[in-house]
Amino acid sequence: xxxxxxxxxxxxxxxxxxxxxxxxxxxxxxxxxxxxxxxxxxxxxxxxxxxxxxxxxxxxxxxxxxxxxxxxxxxxxxxxxxxxxxxxxxxxxxxxxxxxxxxxxxxxxxxxxxxxxxxxxxxxxxxxxxxxxxxxxxxxxxxxxxxxxxxxxxxxxxxxxxxxxxxxxxxxxxxxxxxxxxxxxxxxxxxxxxxxxxxxxxxxxxxxxxxxxxxxxxxxxxxxxxxxxxxxxxxxxxxxxxxxxxxxxxxxxxxxxxxxxxxxxxxxxxxxxxxxxxxxxxxxxxxxxxxxxxxxxxxxxxxxxxxxxxxxxxxxxxxxxxxxxxxxxxxxxxxxxxxxxxxxx
Amino acid sequence: xxxxxxxxxxxxxxxxxxxxxxxxxxxxxxxxxxxxxxxxxxxxxxxxxxxxxxxxxxxxxxxxxxxxxxxxxxxxxxxxxxxxxxxxxxxxxxxxxxxxxxxxxxxxxxxxxxxxxxxxxxxxxxxxxxxxxxxxxxxxxxxxxxxxxxxxxxxxxxxxxxxxxxxxxxxxxxxxxxxxxxxxxxxxxxxxxxxxxxxxxxxxxxxxxxxxxxxxxxxxxxxxxxxxxxxxxxxxxxxxxxxxxxxxxxxxxxxxxxxxxxxxxxxxxxxxxxxxxxxxxxxxxxxxxxxxxxxxxxxxxxxxxxxxxxxxxxxxxxxxxxxxxxxxxxxxxxxxxxxxxxxxx
DNA sequence: CTGAAAGCGCTTACAG
DNA sequence: CTGAAAGCGCTTACAG
Numbered sequence: 001x002x003x004x005x006x007x008x009x010x011x012x013x014x015x016x017x018x019x020x021x022x023x024x025x026x027x028x029x030x031x032x033x034x035x036x037x038x039x040x041x042x043x044x045x046x047x048x049x050x051x052x053x054x055x056x057x058x059x060x061x062x063x064x065x066x067x068x069x070x071x072x073x074x075x076x077x078x079x080x081x082x083x084x085x086x087x088x089x090x091x092x093x094x095x096x097x098x099x100x101x102x103x104x105x106x107x108x109x110x111x112x113x114x115x116x117x118x119x120x121x122x123x124x125x126x127x128x129x130x131x132x133x134x135x136x137x138x139x140x141x142x143x144x145x146x147x148x149x150x151x152x153x154x155x156x157x158x159x160x161x162x163x164x165x166x167x168x169x170x171x172x173x174x175x176x177x178x179x180x181x182x183x184x185x186x187x188x189x190x191x192x193x194x195x196x197x198x199x200x201x202x203x204x205x206x207x208x209x210x211x212x213x214x215x216x217x218x219x220x221x222x223x224x225x226x227x228x229x230x231x232x233x234x235x236x237x238x239x240x241x242x243x244x245x246x247x248x249x250x251x252x253x254x255x256x257x258x259x260x261x262x263x264x265x266x267x268x269x270x271x272x273x274x275x276x277x278x279x280x281x282x283x284x285x286x287x288x289x290x291x292x293x294x295x296x297x298x299x300x301x302x303x304x305x306x307x308x309x310x311x312x313x314x315x316x317x318x319x320x321x322x323x324x325x326x327x328x329x330x331x332x333x334x335x336x337x338x339x340x341x342x343x344x345x
Numbered sequence: 346x347x348x349x350x351x352x353x354x355x356x357x358x359x360x361x362x363x364x365x366x367x368x369x370x371x372x373x374x375x376x377x378x379x380x381x382x383x384x385x386x387x388x389x390x391x392x393x394x395x396x397x398x399x400x401x402x403x404x405x406x407x408x409x410x411x412x413x414x415x416x417x418x419x420x421x422x423x424x425x426x427x428x429x430x431x432x433x434x435x436x437x438x439x440x441x442x443x444x445x446x447x448x449x450x451x452x453x454x455x456x457x458x459x460x461x462x463x464x465x466x467x468x469x470x471x472x473x474x475x476x477x478x479x480x481x482x483x484x485x486x487x488x489x490x491x492x493x494x495x496x497x498x499x500x501x502x503x504x505x506x507x508x509x510x511x512x513x514x515x516x517x518x519x520x521x522x523x524x525x526x527x528x529x530x531x532x533x534x535x536x537x538x539x540x541x542x543x544x545x546x547x548x549x550x551x552x553x554x555x556x557x558x559x560x561x562x563x564x565x566x567x568x569x570x571x572x573x574x575x576x577x578x579x580x581x582x583x584x585x586x587x588x589x590x591x592x593x594x595x596x597x598x599x600x601x602x603x604x605x606x607x608x609x610x611x612x613x614x615x616x617x618x619x620x621x622x623x624x625x626x627x628x629x630x631x632x633x634x635x636x637x638x639x640x641x642x643x644x645x646x647x648x649x650x651x652x653x654x655x656x657x658x659x660x661x662x663x664x665x666x667x668x669x670x671x672x673x674x675x676x677x678x679x680x681x682x683x684x685x686x687x688x689x690x
Numbered sequence: 691c692t693g694a695a696a697g698c699g700c701t702t703a704c705a706g
Numbered sequence: 707c708t709g710a711a712a713g714c715g716c717t718t719a720c721a722g
Binding site: 015026034035058059060063067 | 698700701702
């Protein structure tokens with residue numbers, strides 16, 4: 001019994017302990033752990049053994065303080081329970097892990113004040129960079145608060161007047177694909193239900209949609225353009241408005257999964273059969289839309305790629321590569337299922 | 346032009362700067378910021394003004410290093426893109442924010458080695474506590490690695506042989522409710538499709554289900570008990586097996602949303618109508634099950650409450666309240682929709 | 691009550 | 707190449 005009993009809650013080993021254990025200076029060990037200065041094999045073996053023996057783990061706070069960076073990025077995001085954001089977060093987290101970056105979750109509930117607060121974590125050096133997902137891009141306060149932050153990447157939507165690099169899906173292309181698909185299937189009275197007028201993701205989808213309509217040379221009527229928040233409530237309201245129309249549209253382009261959920265709820269209640277009675281193209285395609293009644297045709301966003309690319313770019317910014325703050329558009333895809341009924345002309 | 350031009354990227358203000366600006370010692374300002382020592386109103390006004398003026402933000406790493414804690418917890422979780430985990434994470438994040446705790450995301454992809462790695466973040470003091478969500482509770486390595494970690498709360502499932510406090514939904518109750526509901530609707534040939542045999546969440550659901558069956562005094566037959574991972578693939582396999590049965594079960598209790606997705610995919614392909622041809626009760630109820638075809642009856646887990654309660658408990662542990670490491674079971678709820686067909690006896 | 695000073699555990703410019 | 711030492715920016719026991 002010579003001290004072999006497992007002393008519980010022993011003080012954590014520090015670099016000093018490791019150094020002492022193998023008769024080196026802390027500087028040497030630190031350098032070995034970081035810069036990979038070349039050391040004789042025998043020495044490195046000794047260090048490795050000591051680390052294992054003492055269960056040494058570098059204190060990340062000391063490291064961060066000394067280095068002035070934390071190897072952690074923040075993900076500013078409205079609500080992780082929303083399937084779209086959840087998938088985006090999953091893409092981000094995967095890439096972050098690959099880059100050796102920790103990921104701090106910064107949920108905003110879409111409140112601008114919280115979004116701005118989190119910018120403070122950046123300037124306070126809590127995190128090295130920020131991935132910024134917001135639905136408040138039309139709020140001038142945001143662009144203002146963003147000024148001077150040089151390691152922020154906007155994801156999924158941009159902020160009016162901000163110059164930060166931005167990664168988004170090609171909303172315009174998506175709107176165009178959706179509109180074209182409906183037109184090709186013979187629809188001539190089409191409604192649009194989408195996000196807030198002020199958001200670029202939203203403007204893009206509507207713009208592309210209109211482009212498809214315009215291409216049909218006046219043969220197609222847009223019976224309604226209902227813009228509102230990316231929420232199922234907006235979808236429910238929109239559904240009620242559209243059902244009241246006389247005559248009804250034969251097809252709807254619904255520019256978000258979240259909105260489509262609300263819309264479908266009302267249709268179901270009212271006995272309106274999607275596909276048979278009214279055709280629908282959705283947007284996002286993160287939920288299990290293939291299991292819906294009927295399986296929903298949708299524009300699929302490249303969520304995983306969006307997340308990965310955002311991490312890549314913020315990583316570059318942190319390293320100091322001052323790339324031009326360009327906006328990157330990632331391509332979307334039309335996923336055809338059964339919610340669009342071909343109409344005879 | 347007396348230095349009034351907005352020098353960009355100015356060094357961040359420190360506590361020292363603030364102290365100097367108002368002619369106090371750093372100790373005084375630090376105490377004011379933390380302990381709320383009483384200071385004359387005039388003084389605190391001066392401090393507040395200086396902080397605003399200098400845009401002072403405490404350096405969290407210095408604080409963490411000095412304090413030996415980070416006011417951050419980690420959420421160890423298989424995959425944030427899974428709707429169930431996403432909802433759980435949302436509950437956790439909300440509560441964490443209320444307690445003033447940062448939330449570090451620790452995704453494991455259900456790999457035990459990664460789960461164990463994250464335990465190192467705890468012992469390395471990167472985070473003050475860990476919320477641990479795992480589907481590998483039957484892996485002895487996990488219980489071993491967990492030993493000595495005193496600020497870990499297990500969420501959603503437990504770990505065999507671990508003594509950490511645990512917050513789970515009442516799976517047994519859920520299984521019982523599901524089984525009883527099917528029996529009450531006249532079903533006599535019922536199948537069970539659930540999670541891995543080794544997991545307690547899974548054992549609970551099956552146990553409760555069997556309890557309901559037993560209560561029917563032999564009038565009900567369990568035609569199959571298919572256990573496997575909580576994955577849609579397992580659901581697809583199970584669906585194929587069940588469809589091959591002769592005669593088929595009239596009802597299935599599917600003990601997870603994820604599994605039910607796979608099951609429904611196959612049923613849809615095969616033209617089997619849920620509700621009409623075969624009744625289904627699901628478990629979790631986080632997806633938009635009400636929009637499925639048909640809307641799915643399910644046992645709803647109290648995800649938000651699970652997350653909140655877990656944060657409360659880890660917070661207590663961090664404070665040092667050494668509560669007994671009890672397991673808490675939160676009640677579930679039967680949500681009746683349209684996937685269970687009443688059978689005439 | 692208050693301030694000077696030590697200490698948290700790293701990293702790295704600096705001198706040998 | 708190597709080590710002693712300063713420094714990162716806080717908190718708080720200690721002495722006045």
